[in-house]
Amino acid sequence: MENKLIASSSPHIRSDETISRIMLDVIIALLPATLASIYFFRFNALKLIVLSVLSAVITEAIFQKARKKPVTINDLSAVVTGLLLAFNIPSSAPWWIPVIGSAFAIAIVKQFFGGLGHNFMNPALAARAMLLASWPTIMTEWVTPGADAVSTATPLAILKGQAEGILPSLTDMLMGNMGGSLGETSAILLIIGGIYLLYRGVINWRIPFTYIGTVAVIMLAFGGGIQNTMYHLLSGGLMLGAFFMATDYASSPVTKKGQIIFGIGAGLLTSVIRLKGGYPEGVSYSILLMNVAAPLIDKYTGPKVFGEVKQNA
Amino acid sequence: MNLKSFTFKGGIHPPHYKRYSEKAEIEKAEEPKVVIIPMQQHIGAPCEPIVKVGDKVKIGQKIGEAKAFVSAPIHSSISGIVKKISSMNTPTGSGVMCVTIESDELNEIHENVMSKGDIEKLTKEEIINIIKEAGITGQGGASFPTHVKLSPPPDKKIDTVILNGAECEPFLTADHRLMLEQPEKVVYGLKALMKAVGVNKGYIGIENNKPDAIKAMVKAAEKESNIEVVSLVAKYPQGDEKRLINAVTGRVVPSGGLPMDVGVIVNNVGTASAIANAIQTGMPLVERVVTVTGSAINTPKNLLVKIGTPFKDIIAQCGGYKETPGKIIMGGPMMGLAQFTDEVPVIKGTSGVLILNEKEARIPEPDPCIRCGKCVDICPVNLQPLFISQLSLKGQYDDTQKYHVLDCIECGSCSFICPSKRPLLQSIRVAKREVLAKRKKS
Numbered sequence: 001m002e003n004k005l006i007a008s009s010s011p012h013i014r015s016d017e018t019i020s021r022i023m024l025d026v027i028i029a030l031l032p033a034t035l036a037s038i039y040f041f042r043f044n045a046l047k048l049i050v051l052s053v054l055s056a057v058i059t060e061a062i063f064q065k066a067r068k069k070p071v072t073i074n075d076l077s078a079v080v081t082g083l084l085l086a087f088n089i090p091s092s093a094p095w096w097i098p099v100i101g102s103a104f105a106i107a108i109v110k111q112f113f114g115g116l117g118h119n120f121m122n123p124a125l126a127a128r129a130m131l132l133a134s135w136p137t138i139m140t141e142w143v144t145p146g147a148d149a150v151s152t153a154t155p156l157a158i159l160k161g162q163a164e165g166i167l168p169s170l171t172d173m174l175m176g177n178m179g180g181s182l183g184e185t186s187a188i189l190l191i192i193g194g195i196y197l198l199y200r201g202v203i204n205w206r207i208p209f210t211y212i213g214t215v216a217v218i219m220l221a222f223g224g225g226i227q228n229t230m231y232h233l234l235s236g237g238l239m240l241g242a243f244f245m246a247t248d249y250a251s252s253p254v255t256k257k258g259q260i261i262f263g264i265g266a267g268l269l270t271s272v273i274r275l276k277g278g279y280p281e282g283v284s285y286s287i288l289l290m291n292v293a294a295p296l297i298d299k300y301t302g303p304k305v306f307g308e309v310k311q312n313a
Numbered sequence: 314m315n316l317k318s319f320t321f322k323g324g325i326h327p328p329h330y331k332r333y334s335e336k337a338e339i340e341k342a343e344e345p346k347v348v349i350i351p352m353q354q355h356i357g358a359p360c361e362p363i364v365k366v367g368d369k370v371k372i373g374q375k376i377g378e379a380k381a382f383v384s385a386p387i388h389s390s391i392s393g394i395v396k397k398i399s400s401m402n403t404p405t406g407s408g409v410m411c412v413t414i415e416s417d418e419l420n421e422i423h424e425n426v427m428s429k430g431d432i433e434k435l436t437k438e439e440i441i442n443i444i445k446e447a448g449i450t451g452q453g454g455a456s457f458p459t460h461v462k463l464s465p466p467p468d469k470k471i472d473t474v475i476l477n478g479a480e481c482e483p484f485l486t487a488d489h490r491l492m493l494e495q496p497e498k499v500v501y502g503l504k505a506l507m508k509a510v511g512v513n514k515g516y517i518g519i520e521n522n523k524p525d526a527i528k529a530m531v532k533a534a535e536k537e538s539n540i541e542v543v544s545l546v547a548k549y550p551q552g553d554e555k556r557l558i559n560a561v562t563g564r565v566v567p568s569g570g571l572p573m574d575v576g577v578i579v580n581n582v583g584t585a586s587a588i589a590n591a592i593q594t595g596m597p598l599v600e601r602v603v604t605v606t607g608s609a610i611n612t613p614k615n616l617l618v619k620i621g622t623p624f625k626d627i628i629a630q631c632g633g634y635k636e637t638p639g640k641i642i643m644g645g646p647m648m649g650l651a652q653f654t655d656e657v658p659v660i661k662g663t664s665g666v667l668i669l670n671e672k673e674a675r676i677p678e679p680d681p682c683i684r685c686g687k688c689v690d691i692c693p694v695n696l697q698p699l700f701i702s703q704l705s706l707k708g709q710y711d712d713t714q715k716y717h718v719l720d721c722i723e724c725g726s727c728s729f730i731c732p733s734k735r736p737l738l739q740s741i742r743v744a745k746r747e748v749l750a751k752r753k754k755s
Binding site: 004005006007008009010011012013014015017018019021022072075114115116117118204249250252253254255256259302303304305306307308 | 325327483555559565566567568569570637638639640641642646647648649650651652653654667669671673674675676677680681682683684685686689690693694695696697699716717720723725726728729730731732733734738739742
């Protein structure tokens with residue numbers, strides 16, 4: 001019997017949590033918004049989402065097979081990336097946009113840098129930035145929800161005076177009945193998903209709350225009143241970005257203070273881009289910029305070790 | 314009963330697993346036929362055997378003499394004949410000198426074992442000496458000689474004694490049952506400790522997942538105006554000295570410092586009860602309460618076991634193995650020591666014998682770190698385990714000092730919480746050893 005006993009070092013028990021469970025939670029949290037986008041943008045949305053997820057998973061499998069590494073598509077992280085990328089694509093986009101985007105996100109941004117946990121940027125956002133730079137017209141062609149999809153402008157473009165149009169009602173914005181990328185239109189469903197992630201402990205309040213809070217405060221001060229502030233909070237990718245993108249583990253700080261700085265920084269950048277920049281929307285770029293700063297933030301926000309103060313005093 | 318519960322920052326909530334044994338009253342274990350008593354059961358210098366093969370010994374007779382200051386003498390737990398003095402496997406290591414005694418089943422008590430009188434009449438020095446001579450060491454697991462704790466350098470003013478009844482390790486219920494069944498003894502021991510260091514304030518900290526024990530202790534301490542029972546949030550590692558002091562008094566023990574640096578001495582409730590025994594009956598530390606529990610044992614129990622009884626014997630008294638054991642742990646699942654055999658003896662620091670089945674014992678395959686930051690969130694010392702572990706795994710031990718590797722208390726919370734099942738504590742431990750070894754050399 002003796003030689004069967006395992007004599008490893010403590011601790012001898014582990015929590016039930018696993019990577020795939022965390023990823024599954026994110027997928028569950030994204031589900032309401034996914035269904036809503038299919039409801040609003042019909043078959044085209046479904047097609048783009050399926051293509052995006054499939055190409056993300058297949059790219060990961062091919063890449064790992066080619067490098068003779070264990071294939072880890074079961075951890076569901078590629079599914080999450082694919083889904084998030086689809087959320088960032090307009091419903092009118094052709095089929096190859098999500099395919100190229102997902103392949104780029106997984107192969108270049110994730111796997112080239114060492115795979116899961118080593119991506120220095122959020123893969124879905126980096127892919128979106130690439131698509132936006134390469135096919136700007138396709139990536140900014142918005143249509144109204146529903147079967148008779150016609151061209152429209154996003155509320156932020158209207159706010160900014162870059163496009164003609166009538167602002168949708170705040171209720172429509174909350175529900176997602178407006179022009180925009182697939183998954184970013186329904187603020188309320190994204191918030192519900194975010195609350196689920198908070199409840200499950202997958203994310204904590206620090207990044208999303210400081211992010212949204214910073215945008216709210218700046219827009220109240222400089223954005224032209226309460227009504228405009230509401231438009232700024234509910235439109236664009238703010239909710240999606242704050243709850244699902246900025247909180248990406250690998251590309252955001254791990255320290256408590258760092259996460260707060262990260263959230264405030266992303267909020268500042270988003271507000272500045274929206275108010276002063278050339279683009280009507282600033283969530284993607286501000287998160288990407290903060291991603292690059294994350295290691296530096298981590299470096300300077302290491303927590304004070306228990307009992308450290310007294311000793312130095 | 315509505316006591317406010319106190320705690321510290323950070324920590325984890327592992328499942329308690331206490332239901333296995335928390336309702337089991339402390340039972341006297343069967344008299345062992347043979348005991349194997351190691352000459353080193355505590356942190357500090359080993360003892361030298363003062364008996365020879367063939368000697369007849371009685372219960373409570375000193376068989377190992379402590380030569381160094383940080384050491385505690387060792388006594389026989391049974392009466393019988395010394396059969397062997399040789400190096401054997403013990404729960405804390407192999408090749409430890411052990412005295413093997415075969416019982417004569419007469420249960421003769423040594424003539425030196427007699428009541429030492431009442432606390433009121435004893436002086437500080439006398440109490441400390443009784444504790445020293447009784448070979449009392451911390452019963453929480455680490456086994457530091459208690460009399461050493463009670464002799465702080467004169468520049469350290471002690472004003473508080475805290476009894477640790479947190480028992481935050483999952484599975485363990487020995488302290489819980491002790492507080493429930495013999496609260497007066499615990500209070501008596503605390504009073505002795507307070508007198509020994511000349512303080513006026515005593516606390517007993519108990520996690521709020523043991524409301525019955527809190528109730529019993531409050532009742533037992535009713536008449537003592539300077540003893541307070543403190544309810545603590547059930548959270549791991551609440552029973553760690555520095556976390557406990559922080560929760561009870563709000564004081565922060567400096568990094569690298571000891572409880573006495575903030576005027577506190579912490580002892581386990583089991584230690585207090587052993588002190589009460591030593592004063593009231595004169596019996597040195599020759600037995601202790603051990604929780605025998607886990608998924609692979611038939612009838613989990615809390616047993617009063619003679620020091621030196623082989624694990625095998627007490628496992629047999631708990632109905633033996635229910636299924637093939639995968640891991641035998643001395644202590645709790647978070648900080649306990651895995652054993653490679655069940656033939657090692659119970660020692661003074663054996664708070665539990667935990668048997669996990671093969672499935673639970675399996676070491677999980679680690680996945681890549683996803684930087685979820687959970688280990689940073691929960692570290693009770695505010696370390697960043699992921700970075701230290703990363704450096705350690707790369708062999709960059711020197712760099713781990715920038716991340717305060719030596720402050721790690723090895724509670725294992727980081728490894729527990731990690732969704733990627735990374736060997737965080739295990740690798741941090743390696744870095745600690747390397748850093749310390751290097752310091753010693755230079």
